[in-house]
Amino acid sequence: MTFLQFIFYLFAAILIVSSLLVVTVRNPVRSALFLVLAFFSAACLWLTLEAEFLAIALVLVYVGAVMVLFLFVIMMLDIDIAKMRAGFTNYLPLGLIVAVLMAGELGLVMFSKEFSAESLPRPAGQIAEYSNTKALGSLVYTDYVFAFELAAVILLVAIVAAIALTLRRRPVTRYQAPEQQVKVRKEDRVRLVTLPTRPEEDA
């Protein structure tokens, strides 16, 4: 076994165990943390495949941003775990059947002629100075520019939908209206009252 293979099996084992724990652990915070571990091991596996940019992006985006947000959400929401697990045993047999079927199909694919080591040899590695990020960047902005722009449109749609669905103007809440505030004139706020001066004789 080469060192690379050892690394692969190590991280693959961590990945599988932590993924299993994500769905079996009782505490949702722990299960989110195991998901972080799973992402991290997957990123390490990608590093061994020389996909550095993807590996870094996975750690930065998923571990750094998405999962942290997710942890906040889990901690802030009051999740009733017992209720969530209520149907678990009922759905387990069906889930197991589907899982076994999928695993069987995957096995058929993995051990087929088309995916054997002979028909899909390991591609030759790149030289040490080769920049994965640069190659990806030039592809994304040239060959795949249309798909890239469409992905941007998808993000825009997601933002629009998310804001439209969650932003509510409650009539009870008091807002500041800056555009109204700057329009205020002296006449609206200040009323000059001419008060009669106190007559001399009262003093």
Place this chain on the structure above:
Amino acid sequence: MMTLANLHLNLIAPEIFLSGAACLVLLIELFIKPARACALAWPLSLIALLISGGLAFGQINNPPLIGLNGLVISDSAAALLRGMSCFLAAGVLFYAQRYSQARDIWRVEYLTLALFGVVGMMTMIGSAHLLTLYVGVELLALCLYGMIAMQRDAVQAAEAAMKYFILGALASGLLLYGMSLLYGLTGTLSLASISANSLTTLLPTSLPLMLAVVMVIAGLLFKLGAVPFHMWVPDVYEGSATGTTLYLSAVPKLAAFAILYRLLEQGLGGWIEIWQDILLLTGIFSIALGNVIAIAQTSLKRMLAYSTISHMGFLLLGFASATTSGYAASMMYALIYAITTLAVFGVMLALSRDGFESDQLDDLKGLNQRHPWLAFLMLLAIFSLAGIPPTAGFFAKLLILQAVVEAGFLAVVVAAVLFAVVGAFYYLRVIKLMYFDAPREDLLAASARGYRPSVLWVLTANAVLVVAITPWIGAIMDVVSSTL
């Protein structure tokens, strides 16, 4: 060397124009008060859709051309389907305005999502590459989820959006899984290069290939709402506001046809042995299940949902014949189905008012006494859905069955006809309710009109079109088959 000229940006002119217009619509609310913004955003969206449809139709005589580095294909079929998608979406937004306004979902964001959804459909229609195909599918799906959920205070709408979202994510997963296997097998994502593999190395008996094709088809069948991936259709149809139901039932069917055509014919056409039987079976099961379960429905929307499932079955059957006439028949079917659905839901939207949905079969009782003209338009549209001559729906079914007989699947045709006859029952029941039953007292009293007068003119043109095109159906069919 890539230059701007050999990128062929003009191929996606309709998409570019419509995306720009959608962004413009989104910005309107910055300058005009939200309450009045839609008064400007709505006509603007309609005009944008019409112009973009015109841009798409302008490419109809161009020779097939692959542009944007192999990501986009522009041929006559794409031009026709893109143009029709834009016009149909314009029709939907035109009909839905008064209804959606009363339900507080008629907002600038809703219109923006509707416009971007059309961009997604046009991308799907013109995809020559698995990447654009998938991105288009996701863009459309996200817009649909957002539009359904826009009715925030309705529990049913939230449930429908959630169901659609989760099942849609699962289907996208299946689709992606299939695509990744295809990539592993062929080493390319371009549909033309994938199909080139069928000539040389990859045999249809290869197990991984079968699994890849099955996964891709499963994802597509879900998007189409065909058996056995139909579970979401009735709930989503019923839970969404009627205007949104119309959008998601009528417009994306053209794009659904297009991605089936691109993927199965242009990409996987060499491995017909794998997918032909699957499509035949799912097609016939969709027709059977849709038509039988629709009988038991009391909600008009649910009934139409099951009717959609059966119509998708017919579309799949035409596809399964795997001949040019079969594809053309399917495309014709999708077009006629979309136009007819537009008319049916248009009448439903016109009948509903503030606080009254008109989505139950009972609400149609005695419609002839309340709104004789709307009842007549509904009659035309329902006849067309049922496939009763001389409506366009009859010829659409006839063309499909003809193509399937020519392909040699006589037993399938017999079964399809039998179930179509079963289905005629529930369509005719709608007509019986409208013409021979006494109207409900409470509905007779309320006579306030829930639609603009201009809607009635367009609705009339729409419903009459369903019958009026029949003398030229042969000529239209020639045009449609010449595009493929």
